Every structure is written in C-alpha cells, then in structure tokens.
Amino acid sequence: AQSVTQPDIHITVSEGASLELRCNYSYGATPYLFWYVQSPGQGLQLLLKYFSGDTLVQGIKGFEAEFKRSQSSFNLRKPSVHWSDAAEYFCAVGDSGGGADGLTFGKGTHLIIQP
Amino acid sequence: DSGVTQTPKHLITATGQRVTLRCSPRSGDLSVYWYQQSLDQGLQFLIQYYNGEERAKGNILERFSAQQFPDLHSELNLSSLELGDSALYFCASSTAGIPYNEQFFGPGTRLTVL
Numbered sequence: 001a002q003s004v005t006q007p008d009i010h011i012t013v014s015e016g017a018s019l020e021l022r023c024n025y026s027y028g029a030t031p032y033l034f035w036y037v038q039s040p041g042q043g044l045q046l047l048l049k050y051f052s053g054d055t056l057v058q059g060i061k062g063f064e065a066e067f068k069r070s071q072s073s074f075n076l077r078k079p080s081v082h083w084s085d086a087a088e089y090f091c092a093v094g095d096s097g098g099g100a101d102g103l104t105f106g107k108g109t110h111l112i113i114q115p
Numbered sequence: 116d117s118g119v120t121q122t123p124k125h126l127i128t129a130t131g132q133r134v135t136l137r138c139s140p141r142s143g144d145l146s147v148y149w150y151q152q153s154l155d156q157g158l159q160f161l162i163q164y165y166n167g168e169e170r171a172k173g174n175i176l177e178r179f180s181a182q183q184f185p186d187l188h189s190e191l192n193l194s195s196l197e198l199g200d201s202a203l204y205f206c207a208s209s210t211a212g213i214p215y216n217e218q219f220f221g222p223g224t225r226l227t228v229l
Binding site: 036041042043044045046049090102103104105106107108 | 162218223
C-alpha cells in the first residue's frame with residue numbers, strides 16, 4: 001500500500017526567507033504526487049501536482065516541487081515566504097496503476113512565519 | 116471558493132446518534148470523494164462515488180455509508196456515533212474517477228460527538 005511521510009510536524013521560517021518542506025513516499029511505481037495547502041478553517045487547495053515528465057513542477061503562489069525518484073521524495077520549495085503562507089501543508093500520493101482510489105495524505109507540516 | 120459545497124458547517128450530536136452530511140460537487144464533476152480529518156489519524160480517504168456508483172473504498176467504518184444521487188450530490192451517513200468519530204469531514208469532487216484529475220475540496224463539516 002502506498003504511504004506518505006512528512007517528517008517535519010512544525011517548521012518556523014522568517015518572512016522573506018526560503019522554505020523547503022519535505023515529503024517522502026512509498027509506492028511501487030511512478031506515483032502521482034500532490035501538494036495541498038489548508039488555511040485555518042478552510043478546505044484544501046491544490047498547490048501543484050506531478051504525473052510525469054519534467055521533475056521540477058511549478059505551482060500556484062510561487063511554489064515549486066521536485067520529484068526525485070532515487071530518494072522517493074517530492075519536496076516543496078518557495079524562494080521567499082510571505083506571512084500569508086502560514087498554513088498546514090499536505091503531501092499526497094495517488095494511484096497511478098489505473099485504480100480510482102482517493103488520495104493518501106501525509107500527516108501535514110504546520111508552517112509558522114515569523115515577522 | 117472551490118465550487119464544492121458542504122452542509123452543515125458544524126454538527127454537534129451525542130454518542131449513539133446518526134447524522135447525515137451533504138455534499139454538492141462542482142458543476143459537471145461526476146466523481147465525489149469523502150475524507151475524514153482527525154488529530155490522531157490525519158486525513159484519511161473514506162469512499163468514492165462516480166456518477167452514482169461506488170468506485171472505491173478506503174478506511175470507512177461499517178457504521179458509515181454513503182450514496183450519490185442522480186443529481187450527483189452525495190450524502191455521508193454516520194450511525195451509532197462514538198466519541199472518536201469527532202472530526203472534520205471533507206468532500207471533494209473531480210471531473211472523472213481517476214486520481215490525476217485535480218480534486219477540489221469543500222470547506223468541510225466539523226462533527227462533534229459528545
């Protein structure tokens with residue numbers, strides 16, 4: 001069964017500093033990978049996704065992520081964070097084997113922005 | 116606004132009771148997914164419907180059931196409620212029943228079981 005690990009429960013970053021959120025997955029084949037963001041009291045919003053092709057994917061709000069098959073990782077990055085980026089970030093994996101299952105999510109990383 | 120609506124926003128009930136959560140997908144989306152978000156289990160996929168038919172099951176308890184109606188809205192029924200069922204329940208929809216189509220999430224229904 002597929003699984004997702006987000007090793008950092010909380011991360012604190014100063015406004016304007018760069019950000020990297022880690023995500024490791026377990027899946028037998030090339031997975032479909034996603035990053036979602038959840039602001040307080042809100043639903044989840046898709047930041048970016050990877051299915052195939054270029055391993056560096058660009059998303060909304062200035063985020064990007066890089067798929068590294070050798071490390072089973074899909075880390076999320078942003079060169080300069082804004083106070084509005086404070087939220088919960090979830091990495092997720094989808095079944096690329098033709099199944100129609102829902103997404104498997106990591107436990108999330110809570111991002112705190114210091115002024 | 117994702118276009119997915121969920122009602123009610125909050126629900127408070129007692130152990131042993133039964134509740135129904137409702138979800139209206141985005142216009143044109145045929146697939147509906149239900150997820151449960153709790154502090155101890157995180158975000159878990161419960162069940163998926165596609166154009167009225169059950170498509171996939173995740174970690175859904177036998178006390179829980181769902182259906183999708185001809186107008187494509189979906190309901191999640193939770194019965195014999197326990198304290199541990201307190202959670203945020205999300206509905207998501209997508210244009211087709213395959214994972215690489217983006218799932219759009221609703222704002223959720225917060226269920227509190229007392």
